[in-house]
Amino acid sequence: MAEPVSVYIHAAAALGPCLDTCAAERTRLAADPPPAELKELTRKVVGAPLRQASHLIELAAIGSQLCLKRLPWPAPENTAVYVGTGLAEVRKTHAVFNQVMPPGPGMASPFDFINAANNMAAFYVAKLGNFRARNLTVTQEEFSFERTLQLALTDLRAGCYHQALVGGMDENSQPRSNHLRRFPLCDDQIMGEGSGWLYLGTRREQARAELLTVRHGARGADAASLLADTVRAWLHGSEPVVLLPGFRLDKTEIARLATALPGLEMRDYLAHCGCFHTAAAFGIGALFDHTWPKPTLIVHINRDGAGGLMLVALRLFASNESDSDRVTP
Amino acid sequence: MPAIRIRGLGLVSAYGIGVERAVQGLRAGKPGITPLTLFALPFQDQIQVNQFDHAPFPPGEAGAPAILEAAVREALSTAALDTLDLRSAALVVGTSGYLFAAEAEYRRQYVADRPAPTPALRAPGYFAQRVAQDLGIDGPVLTLSTACSSSANALLVAADLIRRGDVTRALVLGIEGLSAVALTGFHSLMLLDPQGCRPFDAQRRGMQLGEADGAVLLEAENDAMPAGDTLLGGANLCDIHHVTSATPDGSAMRAVMEMALADAGLRPEEIGVIKAHGTGSLDNDTAEAAAMRALFGDALPIFTGIKRYLGHTLGACGVVELAAFLGCLRAGFIPPTAGFSAADPELRVTPLTDFRPAAKGPVMLNTFGFGGNYASLVIAHG
Numbered sequence: 001m002a003e004p005v006s007v008y009i010h011a012a013a014a015l016g017p018c019l020d021t022c023a024a025e026r027t028r029l030a031a032d033p034p035p036a037e038l039k040e041l042t043r044k045v046v047g048a049p050l051r052q053a054s055h056l057i058e059l060a061a062i063g064s065q066l067c068l069k070r071l072p073w074p075a076p077e078n079t080a081v082y083v084g085t086g087l088a089e090v091r092k093t094h095a096v097f098n099q100v101m102p103p104g105p106g107m108a109s110p111f112d113f114i115n116a117a118n119n120m121a122a123f124y125v126a127k128l129g130n131f132r133a134r135n136l137t138v139t140q141e142e143f144s145f146e147r148t149l150q151l152a153l154t155d156l157r158a159g160c161y162h163q164a165l166v167g168g169m170d171e172n173s174q175p176r177s178n179h180l181r182r183f184p185l186c187d188d189q190i191m192g193e194g195s196g197w198l199y200l201g202t203r204r205e206q207a208r209a210e211l212l213t214v215r216h217g218a219r220g221a222d223a224a225s226l227l228a229d230t231v232r233a234w235l236h237g238s239e240p241v242v243l244l245p246g247f248r249l250d251k252t253e254i255a256r257l258a259t260a261l262p263g264l265e266m267r268d269y270l271a272h273c274g275c276f277h278t279a280a281a282f283g284i285g286a287l288f289d290h291t292w293p294k295p296t297l298i299v300h301i302n303r304d305g306a307g308g309l310m311l312v313a314l315r316l317f318a319s320n321e322s323d324s325d326r327v328t329p
Numbered sequence: 330m331p332a333i334r335i336r337g338l339g340l341v342s343a344y345g346i347g348v349e350r351a352v353q354g355l356r357a358g359k360p361g362i363t364p365l366t367l368f369a370l371p372f373q374d375q376i377q378v379n380q381f382d383h384a385p386f387p388p389g390e391a392g393a394p395a396i397l398e399a400a401v402r403e404a405l406s407t408a409a410l411d412t413l414d415l416r417s418a419a420l421v422v423g424t425s426g427y428l429f430a431a432e433a434e435y436r437r438q439y440v441a442d443r444p445a446p447t448p449a450l451r452a453p454g455y456f457a458q459r460v461a462q463d464l465g466i467d468g469p470v471l472t473l474s475t476a477c478s479s480s481a482n483a484l485l486v487a488a489d490l491i492r493r494g495d496v497t498r499a500l501v502l503g504i505e506g507l508s509a510v511a512l513t514g515f516h517s518l519m520l521l522d523p524q525g526c527r528p529f530d531a532q533r534r535g536m537q538l539g540e541a542d543g544a545v546l547l548e549a550e551n552d553a554m555p556a557g558d559t560l561l562g563g564a565n566l567c568d569i570h571h572v573t574s575a576t577p578d579g580s581a582m583r584a585v586m587e588m589a590l591a592d593a594g595l596r597p598e599e600i601g602v603i604k605a606h607g608t609g610s611l612d613n614d615t616a617e618a619a620a621m622r623a624l625f626g627d628a629l630p631i632f633t634g635i636k637r638y639l640g641h642t643l644g645a646c647g648v649v650e651l652a653a654f655l656g657c658l659r660a661g662f663i664p665p666t667a668g669f670s671a672a673d674p675e676l677r678v679t680p681l682t683d684f685r686p687a688a689k690g691p692v693m694l695n696t697f698g699f700g701g702n703y704a705s706l707v708i709a710h711g
Contacts, residue, residue, distance in 0.1 A: 100509045119475040133566055135702055138471060140457055147469070182451075
């Protein structure tokens with residue numbers, strides 16, 4: 001039987017709700033962030049304005065381009081693109097709906113209509129990266145990023161592609177009361193948005209991390225057991241283990257997880273990006289803001305509304321250079 | 330790796346409930362064009378649509394799951410399975426979204442004269458989770474939203490899940506309803522032909538939208554299965570030429586067809602018939618014709634377009650047209666291209682204009698969408 005193909009992370013980027021793209025710019029959110037205007041940052045990162053692009057497309061364009069700029073080599077044309085988005089085009093969908101439905105004027109604006117297509121962000125990612133390969137948009141509210149990452153991982157392991165750009169992004173809609181109609185949050189949960197991107201490949205050279213597994217746990221599965229199983233399967237020696245808890249884990253469950261393994265370090269990335277369906281993409285992408293003196297096992301866990309679990313595990317390699325050291329916009 | 334058997338098909342279309350109803354319509358050469366009665370539009374008299382009969386289904390948002398259930402029930406019944414057999418299956422949905430359901434609910438409330446109805450704008454994944462719960466599916470649940478190629482991509486992803494041993498069975502759904510947003514959007518882009526879809530015709534002016542829900546049950550083939558249709562392979566890629574129009578020389582469409590053939594392990598000359606995407610729009614048909622000419626050369630197999638029969642069902646068309654087309658092949662015929670009357674000299678190809686008997690063997694099904702998202706499938710009709 002052939003050895004399973006290893007999949008590595010060669011570059012990453014995370015764009016937060018305060019236009020933050022690297023560690024120095026991250027802000028600890030105390031309340032819902034103000035609406036972000038991305039036009040200028042888009043121009044800076046992409047090199048030209050995307051005149052007809054929606055906010056969601058801008059989130060994708062900035063994040064994906066930052067990730068590609070941090071890649072040590074030019075990404076080849078046959079890079080597959082996988083995009084996960086929980087709610088997809090919230091603002092443009094709302095705009096065309098209001099234009100068309102009574103008492104609106106009754107006709108959709110052509111640009112708003114085109115941008116309301118849920119795969120437009122993936123098109124822009126491919127166009128800006130000059131990628132003419134597989135291009136999939138997964139949009140299913142819960143676990144949209146995790147399922148997307150799983151698809152990419154299995155495609156790479158099956159040898160369909162040797163490299164893939166995988167991202168997750170979601171936009172919020174103001175005011176909060178509007179947003180809550182689509183995405184229920186508790187009062188103490190901050191309404192977030194952002195994007196996170198990983199460039200995956202099957203070659204080991206210059207990799208920053210190895211993507212180990214993306215696993216699903218059935219409804220009601222015990223997160224602590226899943227975590228323990230994963231650590232048992234993947235831990236090398238005495239390397240540190242860092243847990244990133246997702247936004248659907250409640251405080252009691254997080255507390256249980258914190259004590260499930262001795263020496264487990266917790267990282268509250270949600271404090272920087274707020275809550276959104278694909279926040280995991282931000283949380284994982286932002287890990288690469290930092291240098292990691294020792295190889296470190298990272299585990300991200302989240303639940304969905306029905307109680308199912310998704311777990312992502314990766315090993316960060318020791319490095320003395322963070323991704324944001326390499327390129328800042 | 331196991332071959333992928335197409336075990337069950339289900340369809341609700343403008344012809345009614347069931348694949349057989351659609352096959353009867355196509356066999357009669359009668360397009361399923363209907364009046365648009367769901368809602369009023371300022372340009373109502375300038376478009377053709379394929380709307381299904383909503384009378385058997387509940388009004389508003391509740392209608393959509395009921396229509397889908399009819400398609401799923403048929404797919405299960407033709408596969409001789411019941412919902413308990415889906416417990417460990419994957420559910421993969423392809424749709425451009427559920428604006429049609431939100432619109433229906435909004436209209437229901439608006440007509441009822443409620444103050445300021447709240448649009449129930451659902452994310453594309455909302456339905457999939459609900460269907461999975463209703464059917465008791467515990468396997469992977471995925472929703473692909475890649476414009477008109479959504480459900481063709483859903484078939485490809487489901488096939489991959491089976492090939493890689495993640496599941497042995499997958500239910501793939503294509504869901505699309507007529508929506509005022511889509512009709513006005515395409516009208517604004519001047520992409521609707523007032524005379525309806527005329528694929529590859531010299532006078533073609535655009536599309537004709539339709540609504541349909543389709544269900545396809547895929548399963549890993551085993552020795553106990555009798556002969557049947559198998560999904561041999563397929564491919565998806567992105568044409569980065571433009572958000573709404575194809576690379577004019579058809580090179581990106583050719584590439585996805587070539588990739589699909591390679592995935593299926595076939596040469597171009599082994600394809601017996603092509604179900605073209607054939608939207609009737611100037612750009613699509615020009616590029617698709619160029620792509621077929623370039624790939625197949627002088628040995629271009631017969632090809633047909635079926636969008637005048639069913640309407641362009643956008644995100645659902647991959648599954649919907651597969652169900653209808655395979656239904657026709659199983660019934661022994663290849664339907665001609667409704668709406669075509671005069672060849673376009675610039676295209677240098679002519680689609681099928683008369684009924685032909687269906688032979689066993691490989692067929693290709695093309696699906697191309699906005700955002701340059703293309704998918705091509707290769708099926709062995711057995």
